[in-house]
Amino acid sequence: MKIVVVCLASILWDIAIYAQDATEIHRSAIVFDAHNDVLYQSVMRGKDIGKRMNTGHTDLPRIKEGGIDVQVFAVWCNEKYGKGTAFAQANAQIDGLMKVIREYPDDIALATDVARIRQIIEQEKIAAVIGVEGGHMIEDRIDYLDSLFRRGARYLTLTWNNSVDWATSATDETRNPSKLRHKGLNDFGRQVVHRMNDLGMMVDLSHVGRQTFFDVMETTSKPVLVSHSNAYALMAHARNLHDDQIKAVAENGGVICLNFYSGFLDPAHYGKINRLYEKHVAATDSVKRSSSAKYNLLPPAAKEQLRPSLSLLFDHIDYMVKLAGIDHVGIGSDFDGITSTPKGLDDCRDFPKITAGLLQRGYSEVDIRKILGENMLRLMEAQEE
Numbered sequence: 001m002k003i004v005v006v007c008l009a010s011i012l013w014d015i016a017i018y019a020q021d022a023t024e025i026h027r028s029a030i031v032f033d034a035h036n037d038v039l040y041q042s043v044m045r046g047k048d049i050g051k052r053m054n055t056g057h058t059d060l061p062r063i064k065e066g067g068i069d070v071q072v073f074a075v076w077c078n079e080k081y082g083k084g085t086a087f088a089q090a091n092a093q094i095d096g097l098m099k100v101i102r103e104y105p106d107d108i109a110l111a112t113d114v115a116r117i118r119q120i121i122e123q124e125k126i127a128a129v130i131g132v133e134g135g136h137m138i139e140d141r142i143d144y145l146d147s148l149f150r151r152g153a154r155y156l157t158l159t160w161n162n163s164v165d166w167a168t169s170a171t172d173e174t175r176n177p178s179k180l181r182h183k184g185l186n187d188f189g190r191q192v193v194h195r196m197n198d199l200g201m202m203v204d205l206s207h208v209g210r211q212t213f214f215d216v217m218e219t220t221s222k223p224v225l226v227s228h229s230n231a232y233a234l235m236a237h238a239r240n241l242h243d244d245q246i247k248a249v250a251e252n253g254g255v256i257c258l259n260f261y262s263g264f265l266d267p268a269h270y271g272k273i274n275r276l277y278e279k280h281v282a283a284t285d286s287v288k289r290s291s292s293a294k295y296n297l298l299p300p301a302a303k304e305q306l307r308p309s310l311s312l313l314f315d316h317i318d319y320m321v322k323l324a325g326i327d328h329v330g331i332g333s334d335f336d337g338i339t340s341t342p343k344g345l346d347d348c349r350d351f352p353k354i355t356a357g358l359l360q361r362g363y364s365e366v367d368i369r370k371i372l373g374e375n376m377l378r379l380m381e382a383q384e385e
Contacts, residue, residue, distance in 0.1 A: 025365050026355040030121060032070040032373035033351070034257040034330055035131065035206075035228040037337030040076050043096040050104040057335035057347040060100075060107050060126065066351035069121045070111070070373060072227070073097050074337065075153065076133040079162035083139045087147075090137040094130060094151050101128065112152050114381050131204065131227060134160035135167055140188065142195055154380065155202035155225055158192070158212060166192060173209030174238040184211035185219065193219045200383040205229075205249075206239070206332075213245055223253035223382045228332035230264045231319045234312075237264055243323060250324035255379045257332030258316055262340035263291075265316060266308040269340075276302040295339060303340065310342040314357050317371065326367045330376045 038058035042049050049059040075093045101108050111117040111127040120127040130153045138144040159169035166189035196203050202225040205213050232240040249256050263269045270291050277294040280302050320329045344353055358368045
């Protein structure tokens with residue numbers, strides 16, 4: 001009995017030391033989340049993210065509780081916005097972020113380079129970085145790209161799910177190839193990439209098709225970003241990266257940031273949606289629906305059943321690190337842009353669980369710091385060279 005008690009005490013001691021280590025690493029590291037959609041989901045709907053909310057994934061208090069030092073605020077609109085409206089919508093969302101910064105100057109400040117990020121962190125504020133998600137928001141105009149950069153945008157995701165005239169998306173290249181007039185970048189698309197390189201603006205390759213991806217790799221003179229995508233080998237979704245793409249990002253010196261969405265992590269996700277839909281909804285609903293529409297009709301308890309183990313996120317991180325190397329992996333949560341997350345990742349407050357999980361997987365403190373934020377800081381600095 002005495003031996004059992006001693007062993008139990010030893011285990012509890014180890015757990016306490018481990019938790020203390022994870023907490024200290026997370027507290028002292030620079031934590032950089034490369035993608036969050038709270039501007040569209042909350043700010044543009046009149047919600048005050050400076051105060052704690054009981055909806056969504058994100059507000060300033062929860063960002064702080066999660067130890068997130070650098071938050072990229074994605075500027076996004078769907079394909080319904082086009083010429084004459086998309087650029088205005090981008091500016092309206094940047095205006096929304098600026099309003100938050102003016103109203104909460106003790107909590108958050110705009111950062112446009114790494115030196116400013118470090119200064120803001122020393123002031124114990126959130127460093128806000130702007131990323132524009134969707135090339136349609138520049139409306140085929142280089143001067144609009146320049147304008148967004150002047151306003152603080154530090155990356156442009158070349159496409160969202162919709163293609164633009166000058167670059168094709170992963171969704172269209174895989175699901176609608178017959179509708180495309182061309183695949184990949186055209187001459188104007190190459191001009192966009194060259195201009196982004198000249199400005200020091202990160203080229204973001206999340207959402208783009210394979211042809212666009214490799215056209216960019218042949219065109220860019222700077223390391224690229226993949227702000228919120230996962231490994232295709234573990235979850236065969238068009239939004240995820242194939243092995244050759246992962247290796248290409250590493251060779252380019254870029255960074256791939258892992259997305260928290262269940263549908264990009266769990267190969268069983270869409271099958272589970274169909275089964276739960278048949279069980280809970282189908283008897284009263286005969287309309288043919290997409291997976292996302294089916295998900296929205298599920299009762300809360302069924303949606304909770306869909307959430308995979310947090311271990312799947314670490315499986316994707318491990319896979320990326322194995323193929324690309326530790327210097328090319330980061331975090332891009334996609335909070336407030338996704339409907340389902342792994343168990344335990346409920347909102348921004350849960351970021352310390354990433355650090356704890358990496359430590360448990362055997363990553364060193366040096367490597368954890370790289371994944372949490374240092375790789376992204378290096379990538380931003382590389383744009384300034």
